[in-house]
Amino acid sequence: MHHNYDLILKGGRVIDPAARLDGIRDLAIKAGRIVAIETHLDPSLATEVIDVRQQLVIPGMIDPHAHIFRFITGVLGMDADWVGVQSGVTTLVEQGGVSAATLPGFVEYVVKAKANRVHAFLAPYAAGGVGGFSYPDQFTPGTIDIEATLKAFEAHPKVAKGMKFWAEQASLLKFGDASIRKVRTIVDEVQVPMYVHMGELWRLPAEVHAQFPAERVMETILPFMRPGDVFAHAYTDRLGGFFNADGSVRSLVRQAIASGIHIDLGYGAATNFNLVRQGLEQDFLPQTLGADIHAYNTAIKDPHIDTGGRGRFNGHPGVAAGMNLLMAFGVPLEQVIPMATCNPARIFLREQDGVGTLAIGAAADITVLDDLRGRWRLTDTANDEVITERLVHPSFCIKNGQYHAANSTLLSLPEEVE
Ligand SMILES: [Zn+2]
Structure with missing residues (x-):
């Protein structure tokens, strides 16, 4: 069967400040480019679909x-x-x-x-x-x-x-x-x-x-x-x-x-x-x-x-x-x-192809973040601290259309508190 898209990221909160976009959208990629951002894209049109509901979909982080x-x-x-x-x-x-x-x-x-x-x-x-x-x-x-x-x-x-x-x-x-x-x-x-x-x-x-x-x-x-x-x-x-x-x-x-x-x-x-x-x-x-x-x-x-x-x-x-x-x-x-x-x-x-934007036609550089709620303690070197109730945490990214899991050992979460 012929597919219009290589990948659809389905149902995420898509935030593209450059385009003043912030809403629940489906985002489609083909041949390493962003080709569609719509409120609904038919999943059967894609070779692969990733469910990103409850996640944030933003331009690839820099x-x-x-x-x-x-x-x-x-x-x-x-x-x-x-x-x-x-x-x-x-x-x-x-x-x-x-x-x-x-x-x-x-x-x-x-x-x-x-x-x-x-x-x-x-x-x-x-x-x-x-x-x-x-x-x-x-x-x-x-x-x-x-x-x-x-x-x-x-x-x-x-x-x-x-x-x-x-x-x-x-x-x-x-x-x-x-x-x-x-x-x-x-x-x-x-x-x-x-x-x-x-x-x-x-x-x-x-x-x-x-x-x-x-x-x-x-x-x-x-x-x-x-x-x-x-x-x-x-x-x-x-x-x-x-x-x-x-x-x-x-x-x-x-x-x-x-x-x-x-x-x-x-x-x-x-x-x-x-x-x-x-x-x-x-x-x-x-x-x-x-x-x-x-x-x-x-x-x-x-x-x-x-x-x-x-x-x-x-x-x-x-x-x-x-x-x-x-x-x-x-x-x-x-x-x-x-x-x-x-x-x-x-x-x-100085703005270049695909970087910092989710514009249609741009190279598909995308970061998907978990948007977590809870209670965590952040500390600085002087042992000062702040309790936070929201964390964003990288889930995966797409660079030039290629999927990369965010599995770096650098990505630990801060200490959880009561
Ligand atoms: Zn430095």
């Missing part, structure tokens, strides 16, 4: 802050499909592990080899994240090769989508704005965004803090940022973040947001619940949910990588975890779905 150059970037490099399709995430943006020098290797051994859709924001420094960002001496302007980086963007425009930068006291003290100046030159030339890590990266000696206080980092960096660039780690409790000591959002951050600079969650060990609370009271919210999963940001370790026992995060990493975090503090589901879908597509990838 993680704009991934570390997936496995075996190259030390304890930070995770298997792309592990943090990706096996965790319900169809698109990953590697942040800063890949440099112009290592991009060809990344394309060959990650982009082409893995099921996920994979992009990268390049490290400016020649070594990229080799060895896991453990060597501050690699972060020197002398290793930023503008010509080589421009060539890398030209050679791999579909993979290289922006530049990573670490706003970091020690190098600012030593070299002033020499590094960020070079990065600005590159991103202006290629017309791509810059993603800037905020918060102390390494424990620095007291004399560095005395000579270059953490508060000065943003003052120094901001003149080099433009609308469309992104600050990472919204609620970091490391020095040099987004808050004043009294918990108010820094006025420079307000100015940055007003000028069109975006904020990414960059959820991890440094994410502080008290800052989440205070930030939300002041309407300080991320637009995207970078998961930043690496050995320090998950208790689940890659058995093939020796982490030396490091890692202190007791949270539950992932893009869905970012949604759960914000929902636990009162942000509605309808507001967090765009942060995982159309927002990162627009901000990091």
Whole structure:
């Protein structure tokens, strides 16, 4: 018998913020494309039907802050499909592990080899994240090769989508704005965004803090940022973040947001619940949910990588975890779905085929989430906690029409409470 469709996802709550769609629908896929979204599609027209009643059907989730150059970037490099399709995430943006020098290797051994859709924001420094960002001496302007980086963007425009930068006291003290100046030159030339890590990266000696206080980092960096660039780690409790000591959002951050600079969650060990609370009271919210999963940001370790026992995060990493975090503090589901879908597509990838939307004709990248009710305890590294009564949890995803079960061991549920 002839089938019109390869697959129908039947009866789910289909939410596509880009199309302002939110309702119970059947969604049909053929030849890797979304071909119909209707209130009723005849199941006999499909080769396969998956019952998704009581589940959420959203555009394939996008993680704009991934570390997936496995075996190259030390304890930070995770298997792309592990943090990706096996965790319900169809698109990953590697942040800063890949440099112009290592991009060809990344394309060959990650982009082409893995099921996920994979992009990268390049490290400016020649070594990229080799060895896991453990060597501050690699972060020197002398290793930023503008010509080589421009060539890398030209050679791999579909993979290289922006530049990573670490706003970091020690190098600012030593070299002033020499590094960020070079990065600005590159991103202006290629017309791509810059993603800037905020918060102390390494424990620095007291004399560095005395000579270059953490508060000065943003003052120094901001003149080099433009609308469309992104600050990472919204609620970091490391020095040099987004808050004043009294918990108010820094006025420079307000100015940055007003000028069109975006904020990414960059959820991890440094994410502080008290800052989440205070930030939300002041309407300080991320637009995207970078998961930043690496050995320090998950208790689940890659058995093939020796982490030396490091890692202190007791949270539950992932893009869905970012949604759960914000929902636990009162942000509605309808507001967090765009942060995982159309927002990162627009901000990091400049909208492209099939990413961040369920548009008819687009490549079929779809995430299906369980929408759970109960009582769970979320905790941060400071052992602060919040009880939440709703969790979204990846069930499966479709990437380019291909089914992937969300069976990653990273996807544990938080502790259930009475
Ligand atoms: Zn990171």
